[in-house]
Amino acid sequence: MSGPVALVIEDSPTMRQLIGVALKRVSDLDLVEADNGAIGLELLAKQSFNLILLDLNMPVMGGIVFLERLREIPSPPPVIVITTESAKEDVDRALALGASAYVMKPLKATDLVRAVIHVLGR
């Protein structure tokens, strides 16, 4: 992998596939998938990532707990939250825990691509 690598933490295979299709427009971006926050943390311990795309509502370890744990890691990658929760407090909590941006489900490919390009500083 020569380009930036994004870790997609999302329990829905459909969403993971849709994210993959949408992000084909971001050249050189490779994706690694995890279906909950705990697996995401395991992958972070083994590999470095340039970006994390994070669902909030997941079994085993949800996005908020993941963000709390991520703060214990020195220089963590930026996080874009993807969530169905329209409640502002969930998004506010994620942003307070260090998330860089958020995108709401139902997912619009263009919104996601814009957020990724912005966070990667391209």
Place this chain on the structure above:
Amino acid sequence: MGEPSSDEDVASVTQIDAFLNTLRRSAEIAQELIRSGAQQAERIRSLEGDLASARLRQSFLETELTKIRNLLGEGGPDLAQLAMLEELVEDQNVLAQLFVTSDRLARVESVTDAVAVAVEIMHNLVGAHRYGVFVATERGPIVVAPAEARYRVKDGEQRELLTQTLAAPAVDKPAQLKVGTTPPLCVPLRLGKRVVGALLIAELVPQVGGTLGRLQHELLSLLAERLASSMCLGAFHQERIGRGEPWTAVASSLASITERP
């Protein structure tokens, strides 16, 4: 004439002093006038510089204005083209979601797989907040998804709408399935010429605006056409794998095709 008196001398000296003062004052005034003239000349030069700069700016703006007029008036990216571009971006978004939906429905390996895919699509892509996936049984329609009660329609909710949808001929497009419709709405699940179930949406998430948008319309149309056959595919796959012969039936069918005269 005699010599002037002392008083006359004093008067003459005073007059001379006054004259000299007047001359000095005149000289000062002349110097001030010269200085003022120089300042005015400087100011005029500065104003001329400003005027030249303003003329350049005016010229630049006129050129830019001409360019904009040309773009708007002579085949540039006019508003109609921008609107078309937006539509293309939206088309791409819809196609990406339809592709993923179709692909996921085609890969199921069990009935529960098919139901799980339907739930993911309803929840994550359509933006259904409270809904039900119903299948028709001999005992009447039963709700099979979603599992989480907070997202599931209540027992008996929209029963009349559900009954009407299940009773309608499969060829009929449901009246509710139009862009801009506000829930509740019910879409029949078709299997060939039969209606074998329904998707009932009581509420959409606020992000989709509370009404059926183009994306939701396309996704529900696809689900209505494919979900039942995807369930059948899942059942077939499950049954054959259970018997250890996932490909036997298909291979037999293919063999019988080639054996036909």
